[in-house]
Amino acid sequence: MGRRTPLFNLHTELGARIVDFGGWDMPVQYSSQIGEHHAVRRSAGVFDVSHMCVVDLRGEKVRAFLQKLLANDVGRLHEPGKALYSCMLNESGGVIDDLIVYYMTHTWFRMVVNAGTRDKDLAWIRKHAAEFDVEVTERTDLAMLAIQGPEARAKFVTLLSPAGAQTAMALDVFVGREIDGLFVARTGYTGEDGFEVMLPANDAVRVWKELNAMGVASCGLGARDTLRLEAGMNLYGNDMDESKNPLESGLAWTVSFEPATRDFIGRGALEAIRQRGSPLKLVGLLLEDRGVLRSHQKVVVSGVGEGETTSGTFSPTLERSIAFARVPAKTGDHVQVDIRGKLLNAAVVKPPFVRNGKPRIDVAVTK
Amino acid sequence: MSNVPADLKYTRTHEWVRDLKDGTVEIGITDHAQHALGDLVFVEVPEVGRQVGAGEPVAVVESVKAASDVYSPIAGEVTANNAELGTTPELINQDAFGAGWLMRLKPANAAVLSELMSPTEYQDVLKAEGA
Numbered sequence: 001m002g003r004r005t006p007l008f009n010l011h012t013e014l015g016a017r018i019v020d021f022g023g024w025d026m027p028v029q030y031s032s033q034i035g036e037h038h039a040v041r042r043s044a045g046v047f048d049v050s051h052m053c054v055v056d057l058r059g060e061k062v063r064a065f066l067q068k069l070l071a072n073d074v075g076r077l078h079e080p081g082k083a084l085y086s087c088m089l090n091e092s093g094g095v096i097d098d099l100i101v102y103y104m105t106h107t108w109f110r111m112v113v114n115a116g117t118r119d120k121d122l123a124w125i126r127k128h129a130a131e132f133d134v135e136v137t138e139r140t141d142l143a144m145l146a147i148q149g150p151e152a153r154a155k156f157v158t159l160l161s162p163a164g165a166q167t168a169m170a171l172d173v174f175v176g177r178e179i180d181g182l183f184v185a186r187t188g189y190t191g192e193d194g195f196e197v198m199l200p201a202n203d204a205v206r207v208w209k210e211l212n213a214m215g216v217a218s219c220g221l222g223a224r225d226t227l228r229l230e231a232g233m234n235l236y237g238n239d240m241d242e243s244k245n246p247l248e249s250g251l252a253w254t255v256s257f258e259p260a261t262r263d264f265i266g267r268g269a270l271e272a273i274r275q276r277g278s279p280l281k282l283v284g285l286l287l288e289d290r291g292v293l294r295s296h297q298k299v300v301v302s303g304v305g306e307g308e309t310t311s312g313t314f315s316p317t318l319e320r321s322i323a324f325a326r327v328p329a330k331t332g333d334h335v336q337v338d339i340r341g342k343l344l345n346a347a348v349v350k351p352p353f354v355r356n357g358k359p360r361i362d363v364a365v366t367k
Numbered sequence: 368m369s370n371v372p373a374d375l376k377y378t379r380t381h382e383w384v385r386d387l388k389d390g391t392v393e394i395g396i397t398d399h400a401q402h403a404l405g406d407l408v409f410v411e412v413p414e415v416g417r418q419v420g421a422g423e424p425v426a427v428v429e430s431v432k433a434a435s436d437v438y439s440p441i442a443g444e445v446t447a448n449n450a451e452l453g454t455t456p457e458l459i460n461q462d463a464f465g466a467g468w469l470m471r472l473k474p475a476n477a478a479v480l481s482e483l484m485s486p487t488e489y490q491d492v493l494k495a496e497g498a
Contacts, residue, residue, distance in 0.1 A: 028432075032406055033405050034408075222431060291411075291429075292408060294433075313431060316431070340427070
């Protein structure tokens with residue numbers, strides 16, 4: 001038996017199929033994975049993401065600490081509640097984890113890291129926090145729900161006070177705020193509008209049931225994976241890990257090399273790679289032949305070399321198979337993927353595949 | 368508990384076999400199997416005329432989550448495949464024992480049909496798997 005969130009019993013009552021995810025017993029789907037996917041693209045769905053690890057970092061030097069710890073620069077965060085997506089790198093530039101960090105006050109930042117990497121993340125954070133006198137507190141008292149979809153915000157705010165609802169609806173993208181005793185952030189992992197809400201663990205079941213009663217669909221990790229892949233978002237452990245750097249993981253945009261004086265962990269290694277040019281890159285693939293792309297399939301780039309898919313699935317929105325693949329930097333606009341010994345054709349495309357319910361790539365190629 | 372029709376034979380790997388009484392059999396995956404796989408999005412069926420051995424992988428069923436091989440319960444020659452599945456793989460989710468059939472086979476030796484699992488034996492397999 002794995003670890004369980006405060007919603008575990010409700011998931012089983014709702015008929016969820018439970019799987020192990022990073023040591024946690026989590027719902028992978030309730031009824032139909034495709035149905036849950038479409039609910040989020042077309043109206044609203046709720047996900048239990050309480051397995052993710054919320055860490056509060058407090059201290060006078062917390063900003064300087066994070067400017068060393070993270071590849072993206074928290075120096076850019078000035079508005080309270082503003083969030084930043086970043087990688088946390090090791091000395092050789094490999095990705096220890098990807099995370100979101102919120103600027104709360106000048107002595108307090110809040111970080112959300114992956115469940116499967118919790119132990120090593122906390123050890124790494126604590127190791128480096130010591131020299132900055134930063135206090136590291138894991139918030140195991142909080143549950144976290146992601147309410148996502150075009151109707152998600154309007155439905156969720158009906159659970160708040162009138163003033164709270166107004167504040168929540170006015171939140172900018174990638175900003176969070178404490179509202180009515182909850183932490184409500186306009187963030188997500190689906191490519192749709194919505195909130196991620198941290199709330200006292202004891203309130204989670206009630207809020208979930210109230211959302212269901214409003215027609216917000218219970219959604220599992222299966223739909224979460226197809227949604228994030230369509231949205232062009234990386235999954236730690238699939239698309240990058242400690243042996244891969246952000247430049248070969250489609251995450252160069254999250255590395256802040258300016259100011260040049262900011263000495264973040266992994267900077268030296270990344271600069272060397274950047275100078276000579278990363279030999280590999282992460283691209284999107286759209287399968288042109290019939291079949292389904294999966295992770296770890298061989299990618300053949302004619303005249304250039306080989307690569308590998310890192311995530312792959314059937315896209316319910318495009319009704320085609322899509323993937324991320326790590327391929328040689330010289331790869332052009334077409335590759336072949338080895339699926340069970342057959343070489344199938346795939347177009348190289350720029351993610352995201354889907355955003356805000358709409359296809360973002362042209363699927364009008366031979367089906 | 369999954370639906371296990373009484374007039375079919377079964378395998379431990381969740382295929383079903385229907386004796387069509389015309390010298391051929393129809394083969395598919397069970398309701399339990401389709402439920403475990405989830406929404407099916409791609410199915411690859413064997414070519415007509417192909418000679419298959421017992422236990423040989425003959426078809427692939429892919430859901431959003433994963434790809435899974437389908438094994439031929441018996442040896443024989445493929446006499447038909449379900450082309451409908453090419454455009455509507457969800458037929459397997461909707462009707463695993465009917466419209467979602469995968470292939471028809473002319474058994475090399477019809478006598479082996481009786482060696483396949485009975486519905487009761489298959490129910491026991493499902494129970495043992497905690498289904």
